[in-house]
Amino acid sequence: MLVDSVDITLKAGKGGDGIVSWRHEKFIPKGGPDGGDGGRGASVVLVASHNLDTLSSFRYRKLFHAEDGERGFAKKMYGKAGEDLELLVPVGTLVTNQETGEELFDFTEENQRFVIAKGGKGGLGNVHFATSTHQKPTEHTLGQPGETIDVTFELRLIADIALIGLPNAGKSSIINAVTDADARIGAYPFSTTDPILGVMRVGDKTITIIDLPGLIEGAHQGKGLGDKFLKHTQRVKAFLHVIDATDPDTAQSEKIITEEIRKFDKTLVDRPRQLVFNKIDLLNADELKELKKQFKQAVFVSAKAKININELRDKILELTP
Ligand SMILES: Nc1nc2c(ncn2[C@@H]2O[C@H](COP(=O)(O)OP(=O)(O)OP(=O)(O)O)[C@@H](O)[C@H]2O)c(=O)[nH]1
Numbered sequence: 001m002l003v004d005s006v007d008i009t010l011k012a013g014k015g016g017d018g019i020v021s022w023r024h025e026k027f028i029p030k031g032g033p034d035g036g037d038g039g040r041g042a043s044v045v046l047v048a049s050h051n052l053d054t055l056s057s058f059r060y061r062k063l064f065h066a067e068d069g070e071r072g073f074a075k076k077m078y079g080k081a082g083e084d085l086e087l088l089v090p091v092g093t094l095v096t097n098q099e100t101g102e103e104l105f106d107f108t109e110e111n112q113r114f115v116i117a118k119g120g121k122g123g124l125g126n127v128h129f130a131t132s133t134h135q136k137p138t139e140h141t142l143g144q145p146g147e148t149i150d151v152t153f154e155l156r157l158i159a160d161i162a163l164i165g166l167p168n169a170g171k172s173s174i175i176n177a178v179t180d181a182d183a184r185i186g187a188y189p190f191s192t193t194d195p196i197l198g199v200m201r202v203g204d205k206t207i208t209i210i211d212l213p214g215l216i217e218g219a220h221q222g223k224g225l226g227d228k229f230l231k232h233t234q235r236v237k238a239f240l241h242v243i244d245a246t247d248p249d250t251a252q253s254e255k256i257i258t259e260e261i262r263k264f265d266k267t268l269v270d271r272p273r274q275l276v277f278n279k280i281d282l283l284n285a286d287e288l289k290e291l292k293k294q295f296k297q298a299v300f301v302s303a304k305a306k307i308n309i310n311e312l313r314d315k316i317l318e319l320t321p
């Protein structure tokens with residue numbers, strides 16, 4: 001199962017307390033102050049990694065706690081600072097504050113780091129409070145609490161191109177034809193239930209393509225499988241909009257999808273979108289000619305009969321300069 005959103009609590013370490021202590025010297029029962037400072041509490045740090053591609057490591061554990069700092073010691077010794085807790089998240093993770101909805105960090109590159117919860121400062125020992133007129137200070141301060149934050153991690157798979165279209169148009173057949181993917185193909189709607197990534201290699205160029213479950217009218221209101229997977233398209237460079245060439249009303253089918261993406265995010269409609277008519281093996285010459293006249297910028301392919309697949313690959317290259 002693809003885990004693409006998790007809610008978790010991150011808690012940084014508390015600072016160690018500063019302490020009250022006195023020097024032990026021969027014949028002097030209570031020497032000068034020598035209480036040391038507490039160590040800093042550890043922070044929680046998020047680090048992006050390409051080696052992960054899901055959020056499944058956060059599926060069962062909901063609380064992550066970094067170490068507290070150690071309290072101070074006699075002889076002015078500091079307590080040890082806590083060791084920062086580093087949590088790996090996949091590249092493509094967006095972190096938001098659950099309470100305010102504020103976007104805190106968007107991990108787009110390998111090894112990006114973000115301190116999400118800062119550890120508390122250590123307290124001061126009584127050694128700091130001595131003055132010439134106040135030689136036996138009993139003041140000290142406690143370590144400060146670390147920050148605690150409730151966050152949501154959301155994974156947006158990063159792809160260059162997204163395949164969109166009505167169910168059964170042949171999106172999965174197309175990703176299988178142009179990439180190394182092995183997506184499930186079915187002669188029924190919604191055979192794809194989770195996004196699938198595939199890689200198309202041309203020379204030393206690699207283009208990542210994502211195949212999404214089909215959209216239907218009302219997807220933005222949760223119809224069909226809804227529009228929840230469209231968030232994975234927010235970073236794509238372009239869309240391949242797949243239409244079943246045998247559809248009795250291709251113009252209307254094209255509009256339904258365009259409207260659904262507009263309703264999801266109106267900026268997506270301005271992104272380059274290549275229309276791809278699939279299943280042309282089922283059309284006769286006249287029908288194909290008519291369709292070509294109506295949609296001059298489109299590509300006409302058959303994923304199953306492997307017609308015009310190279311032309312489609314060239315288009316994909318043009319869309320991802
Ligand atoms: N004749 C013909 N059939 C095709 C072609 N491409 C796909 N099909 C068939 O159309 C049906 C749907 O194909 P899929 O690739 O699963 O379609 P999809 O768009 O991924 O469907 P969803 O995942 O349900 O949205 C399957 O029965 C395929 O075999 C084609 O070029 N020609």
Ligand SMILES: [Mg+2]
Pocket residue numbers: 171172173184185191192211212213214
């Ligand atoms: Mg599919």
